[in-house]
Amino acid sequence: MKINIYKTLWCIGLVSLFAGCSDLEEKPVGILAPETFFRTTEDLQAAVNGSFAYMASEEYWGRKLTTALLLRGDLADIGDLGTSAMRVDVNNFEMNDANGMVASFWPRSYAIIGAANQAIAGAGQIDDEPEKVNAIAAQACFSRAFAYYHLVRMFGDIPYIDFAVSDVSDVDDISKTPEAEVYAKIIADLEFAKKWLPDEQPYRSLPSKATATAYLASVYLTLGEYRKAYDEAKFVIDNAGTFGLSLDADFQDLFNADKAPGLREPLFTIDFIGQNADGNLGTDYLASMTGIREDETGRAIGGGWTVAVPQLKVFEEWDEKDYRRAVSFDTIAVFNGETMPYTVFANFSDRGVNRPHIAKYYRYPGLAGSNGRQSSHNYIAMRYAEVLLIAAEALNEINPGSSEATGYLNRLRERARNRAGVLSAYPEDVPGGLSQDQFRDTVIRERRIELAFEFKRWYDIKRLRIGEEAFGPDGLEPQPNFDPARDYLFPLPGDELARNPNLQPNNPGY
Incomplete structure (x- = not known):
């Protein structure tokens, strides 16, 4: 049975069970309503942890969302042609509004949001030091912003819900919120998170001040607001020591599950627990x-x-x-x-x-x-290397020819010359004196290499509007079905639109 947004939100508001993540160690709790459940900051943290737990599920980061992002880009293709048609359709730009991948990660996204909304509403019920309460509520604001940032880039105008749902009738006739307004709300959540989150957390699966700031930089880069993107990225770079951040010496360590606890590069991770998953929660494929x-x-x-x-x-x-x-x-x-x-x-x-x-x-x-x-x-959903890339790209747009921007790329190339402890001469440093266009091409290529298969490439193709190049005859993945008038957006789930006419029409071409 397909789960729709209303049923999902109803379950979140009334009878949701928040299963645990490995690091967060929260106990499953039932949320009845913010005014009846939330009594202590421990209650509040349990609800926030539940929001992050929903990210670590098969429908979201464990397969559905991430595989869709991989296949939609130009770095990965379908290998096994006998695989599910829903994956082939995403890859070949033949999706319709009944696509099963969207039907899975859409409601899971709103489950993340629903749990965050419960926590944010519950924060107002707790009688404790404001700084302590706000620091936990800031985690929920980050979680909500994280989920909406993925949704708005994939779908454009979407239903935006920022309140705790205790009655399904509250969202019966909800309408789509324009994309620009969604971005404004994402920025507001991230600003609150930046203000109240601590410099460091005990686990990278909880956001810190640096995490919120890095995502602000990413959002501003997506919006083409380069000065703001640079300023936010520079804040992280200038305070890397305070935030406990650095580039890890060996690139391979970033993708070794056994090395994760000792890494200093991640700003935010989505943690799976290995063999002990509870249903789809905690399951990674x-x-x-x-x-x-x-x-x-x-x-x-x-x-x-x-x-x-x-x-x-x-x-x-x-x-x-x-x-x-x-x-x-x-x-x-x-x-x-x-x-x-x-x-x-x-x-x-x-x-x-x-x-x-x-x-x-x-x-x-x-x-x-x-x-x-x-x-x-x-x-790793965000790492320090990406902050350096954001700073370099944004700075080139506002101050071309900057040696500072070149230096950020060369820090990544210097790390890449360390081959498991054996230093090599490649890749060479980016030379100075590049034109703005030359440097722009260089930094986008560096993003493609440094962040390959990390679910970033499709978003770069979209924000740069280079789909016709990427999927053209001379691109990395020729896709004759790519249509720039349609394919920069995914289709909204058709069953949602059928239930609520206020969400119509679907995105162009679907």
Whole structure:
């Protein structure tokens, strides 16, 4: 049975159970209404933790949302053509308003929002020090902003709900909020979070002041407000020591589930617990989705599913001397006890493909089950490297030729020259003296390489309006169905529009 937004919000408001994340260690609690449940800051934190717990679910970061973002970009394609049609349709720009991926991550998004709204409303019921209450409410504001930031980039105008729902009739006839207003509300939530969150948290799965600031920088970059994007990114950079942030020395460590607790680069992570998932909460299938079919390595007995695989051109155009290429791609696998190159993968499975596979999630999934399912990855949704990239891109738009902007890119390239402790000469530093256009091209390429397969590329294609280039005959992933008048937005779920005519019409072309 499909879950719609109203049923989801009703459940959040009345009988929701918030299952626990590994680091947050909250107990399942039933939310009846803010005025009856919230008595202490511990109650408030439990509700906030529930909002983050919903992110770590199969319908959201564990597969549906993230796989949709991977396939929508130009770095990954469908490998197994026998996979579900809903994935093929997302990849091939053949979606309709009944797409099953949207039907899964849409209600999960509003579950995240609903839990955050309950916490924000409940904060007003607690008699405690305002600073203490606001610091927890700020986490909820961040969670709400995080969910809406994904929704507005994917769908444009959307229903915006910022109150605790205790009666389903409260949202029976809700309308869409214009995209510009949604962004304004996201910014307001992030500003509140920036003001009240602490400099550091005990876990990177809880947002800090730096997390909120980095997302402000990202939002402003998306909106083309480059001065504000630079100012917010610079605030994080200037205070990196206070925030406990730095680039981790070995790029591979960022994608090794066992190394997650010691990393200093993440600003926000979505944590999975490995084999102990409760239903879809805590369940991660990304390693399986991207892993090599029939691979016999011990990390993922039985092999992956070869659903989202890199475009061969992406691999071939990436200089083999770049350590980030080795980290990002699996080019060998074990079949019948023998190590084989990617050029013969398809020989061992009628649904495999002769391409390198995405390695960032399949190589080191930590505590995981068969095929790498239910990993213990702490997925990095925002990291310090991206803050440097935002600062570099924004600064180039307001002050071309800046050595400061060049320096930010060169910090990433310097880290990339560390090949697991062995220093190399590649990639070389970005030279000075580039024109504004040349530097813009350089920083966008650097984002593509540094953040490859981290669910950022589709958003870059959209904000830069480069879909016709990316999906044209000479692009990384030629897609003849791409239509710039339609495909920069996903379709709103048709069943939602059928239930509530106020949400109509659907996005253009659907």
